[in-house]
Amino acid sequence: MPSYQKPTGTLDILPEEQRYWYYVRDQARHLAELAGFERIDLPIFEDTSLFARGVGEGTDIVDKEMYSFTDKGDHDITLRPEFTAGMVRAYIENGMQVLPEPVKLYTFGPIFRYERPQAGRYRQHTQFDVEIIGEQHPSADLEVMLLAWDLYARLGFRDLSFQLHSTGCPKCKPDYVAELVDYYEDHLTVICEDCVRRLERSPLRVLDCKKEQCQPVIEEAPHFLDHLCEECAEHFDTLRSYLDLLGREYTINHRLVRGLDYYTKTVFEVWAAGIGAQSAVCGGGRYDGLTEELGGPPTPGVGFGSGLERIIMVLQDLEIDVPPLPRPSVFLAHLGKAAERKSLELTEELRKADVGAWFAFGDRGLRSQLREADKREVRYTVILGENELEAGVATVREMREGDQVEVPLVDLVNWLKERV
Numbered sequence: 001m002p003s004y005q006k007p008t009g010t011l012d013i014l015p016e017e018q019r020y021w022y023y024v025r026d027q028a029r030h031l032a033e034l035a036g037f038e039r040i041d042l043p044i045f046e047d048t049s050l051f052a053r054g055v056g057e058g059t060d061i062v063d064k065e066m067y068s069f070t071d072k073g074d075h076d077i078t079l080r081p082e083f084t085a086g087m088v089r090a091y092i093e094n095g096m097q098v099l100p101e102p103v104k105l106y107t108f109g110p111i112f113r114y115e116r117p118q119a120g121r122y123r124q125h126t127q128f129d130v131e132i133i134g135e136q137h138p139s140a141d142l143e144v145m146l147l148a149w150d151l152y153a154r155l156g157f158r159d160l161s162f163q164l165h166s167t168g169c170p171k172c173k174p175d176y177v178a179e180l181v182d183y184y185e186d187h188l189t190v191i192c193e194d195c196v197r198r199l200e201r202s203p204l205r206v207l208d209c210k211k212e213q214c215q216p217v218i219e220e221a222p223h224f225l226d227h228l229c230e231e232c233a234e235h236f237d238t239l240r241s242y243l244d245l246l247g248r249e250y251t252i253n254h255r256l257v258r259g260l261d262y263y264t265k266t267v268f269e270v271w272a273a274g275i276g277a278q279s280a281v282c283g284g285g286r287y288d289g290l291t292e293e294l295g296g297p298p299t300p301g302v303g304f305g306s307g308l309e310r311i312i313m314v315l316q317d318l319e320i321d322v323p324p325l326p327r328p329s330v331f332l333a334h335l336g337k338a339a340e341r342k343s344l345e346l347t348e349e350l351r352k353a354d355v356g357a358w359f360a361f362g363d364r365g366l367r368s369q370l371r372e373a374d375k376r377e378v379r380y381t382v383i384l385g386e387n388e389l390e391a392g393v394a395t396v397r398e399m400r401e402g403d404q405v406e407v408p409l410v411d412l413v414n415w416l417k418e419r420v
Helices: 015-034 048-056 060-065 085-091 138-155 174-185 192-202 203-208 213-218 228-244 308-317 339-352 366-375 384-389 408-417
Strands: 045-047 067-068 076-079 103-112 124-133 157-166 251-252 264-273 279-285 301-307 332-336 357-359 380-384 393-396 404-408
Touching: 015 103, 015 124, 015 308, 015 393, 045 048, 045 085, 048 060, 048 076, 048 085, 076 308, 076 384, 085 103, 085 124, 085 301, 103 366, 124 138, 138 157, 138 228, 138 264, 138 279, 138 308, 174 192, 174 203, 192 203, 203 213, 264 404, 279 308, 279 357, 301 308, 308 366, 332 339, 332 366, 339 380, 339 408, 366 380, 380 384, 380 408, 384 393, 393 408, 404 408
Parallel strands: 157 251, 332 357, 332 380
Antiparallel strands: 045 076, 067 076, 103 124, 124 301, 157 264, 264 279, 279 301, 380 393, 393 404
């Protein structure tokens, strides 16, 4: 028989690791709902053209990383490589533009990108995504940025700061891109092949190149902030004034453009200290033209996405403790068929009373059942045998101290509920 293994770039999340996932999701959900965000869930796959048009042909995501296929109905389908395009599609398709603006949404779910796996980054990974759709004001940018910051701060990440930039708008972006291309054309023999290709299809992406040979060229490249129109410059200055007001540290990063074509104006990342070579823990920005590009009315938007695997890896590396998952606190041990049947009834009654109960399977001796109860770290073991049934009681052992008491069967459920 073949020996199967999980596909490269995927992750088995084992039971002992689930407490981290419950904890991070719960904290993210709590913070989002405090700020008025509402949960939405989207399909895992969409029409390929949604991402080609929304994310942008020429981006690494569309050209290299998407999991695309033709289904049995001859439709071109792609497993989602990011959330925002699907969020905007759902906003348009479900008529959410008639709701009071802005519409504030959040979601969790898997993302698929065919890229080189590395620490905390997988070809299938889980994202927490937040979007504000229908608000142009820079205070909306601030709100999603603060939600990201507050999540990492609450989880115990240290020395947080923002990396901040603006990529302008359709008014000012063309002039800057033209100057950037002119500058790079004088360095075509120096830059990498990927950057030569990017100059033709997605010029801003050259600023995000990590190849060593391109770094001196990037350092001397013209800055976008010097080319912002009046509207974009005012938007950026207002956002900075908010960050200054609230004392949130930030650094203007002229190389920060993010990897998606739909970004306009604000782009940002959250960085943290002590988490290895990759300081960025999440990123996002504004996408004011995306709704119109996908067939909806002109509608501004801003949001961010954060990978949960990376968060959990850091929590474990920093040895940050998280609460344990709920587990059954009562174990029902039994000796004999009559006691087994009564234990089954009691198990059902306990669970109906919201008391976690573990029924001992099979026909084993008491010592074996008690060993299992100890391994399962229950607080109480209920022991039922012929003698207990005749007397109408159950022997209840407190597992930490080993003390035992007899409790009338008619009172057992309430007795345990009061204590657990």
